[in-house]
Amino acid sequence: MVALPNRDVDTDQIIPARFLKGTVKTGLGKVLFADWRYLPDGSPKEDFQLNRPEAARARVLVAGDNFGCGSSREHAPWALLDYGIRAIISTSFADIFQNNALKNGLLPIVVDPTVHRELLEMASKHGEIEIDLPNQILQLPDGRTIGFTIEGFARRCLLDGVDQLGYLIGSADAISAYEATHEPRVSTL
């Protein structure tokens, strides 16, 4: 685990806008938190949490309240995943970020403030934790377990590999039926 205790981390910090000029989803890990991670000359800022050698293999980010607020850029979860983060634990997430994260298999895990404080402390020392998604349980090293919830459909998508676009395409008949009875008043063509 690695800790980033700041509250209200916005997606402009997760990946600054000047890195949104590409057309693919890959290779964004190197600019994750770019302005917090690098000095103007491009060298790493040693005191930034993610630059510490122990953080290199971190898969779980324990973040402050309201993580991922601001812009809807899906580049934020793409950058986190490309860096190697697989789950983020916080007390709350911004709605669009949470949605985008789940679409990409990045787990947004919400815990209560007391557990959060404890996990931040553990993460600042790069402690380890096990995440059991099927049972929705965090397994602490001392044997304690903490429950969490990932909304039912999103969990099914992650565990059974349900493809959301595929699911929607499977509803084509219902969509056509809806369109037949709801004539558009507006057409851009």
Next chain:
Amino acid sequence: MVQAEPECPEVLYIDLQLVHEVTSPQAFSGLRSRGLRVRRPDRTLATVDHIIPTHDRSLPIQDPLAVSLMAELRKNCEEFGVPFHDMTSGREGIVHVIGPELGLTQPGMTIVCGDSHTSTHGAFGALAFGIGSSEVEHVLATQCLLQSRPKTFEVRVDGQLRPGVSAKDIILALIARIGIGGATGHTLEYTGSAIRSLSMEERMTVCNMSIEAGARAGLVSPDDTTFQYLAGRRFAPREFDKAVAEWRRLPTDEGARFHRAITLDASSLEPMVTYGTNPGMGAAVTARIPTPSEMASANEREALEKALIYMGLKPGQPLLGQPIDVVFIGSCTNSRLSDLRAAASVLRGRKVHPRLRVLVVPGSQRVKRDAESEGLDRIFLEAGCEWREPGCSMCIAMNGDQLSPGQYAVSTSNRNFEGRQGQGGRTFLASPLTAAASAIEGAIADARRYLT
């Protein structure tokens, strides 16, 4: 609603999707790799706004990445048959400005865009919200989204705004009050006499920043102001009276119950300015910056300390008189004709401070033409401002319009996050009136001194 199965989110039909160059390439690639078409190109409209330069459009674009991103959208729109307002079409502008001005945004519609400020369109009583690129792809392919229902949050604003206080100040005051995560998981509905008396453009300013309080959507129920705005617009319904009769049935029932509610008194509001690094860190322009010790929790104390270090500001310092380097008047929050009129009313016959760079960037080509036809461009130019081509510009600083490290800006945009307007740049969010007054003084100023 197309269908709702147990254990599954509801399938929500989307009446209109707006598309821009930054969040769409991966979505179109996804379609291509699955061999899918755009289901309803006629319910889709694309434009370029985020990365287009705002200098003379006939000059070459310096940034090769911007050129290729624009070319990508052009190619995608051609291949998939999506209507496209290209950079030299004369019809381009910020997505959230052109949708309403074309009459595409209408009451009761569902509207999405790969952009968090899609909440702007809620001003018409539409359910409008931002989505990520994966969902852009879902809507392109199926015209639908899987959605769960948000909770509801009433923001009642009663009373009358005093002179010099504007729609921007209402929304900045709300966010300062409830915080930037204050409405997470909710859709805001703005009600009350002060909201009713706002024009459509002012309602758009309020709804635009709903996301800065954490709400994906914010709306105002439609009324005569809405219908009058829409009448005669290019894509307004042909059988307009019939449409109006239907729209009149949309408003929320009197006495409806909301999950949460808050009330603001418009008559007690003052012009607002932010001092920190998120839109919730705001105060009246006449106030002092808070000191960390007055914060309620350790968490907020640390956030304020960190913000003030980034901003180079002292706790307890007055906001008025804080020197600035740049003023930006533009963005989907405040780049419409009435915003430019407000700024011009302060700048008319005056000069901007000689040390300052002042950019005025209209929200669309139509806004630009309308402003020029009433001579606003001359007022800005004679005052010493730059009068530029439309686009997002220094709101997001992707197109070369940006602050240098350490520079201070008063900006009419919506985000003061670290580096948002350029790496190391420092932003004070405010209304067009406050921005114009600050441009004259070269420092944060109270526009009420300049009202005639």
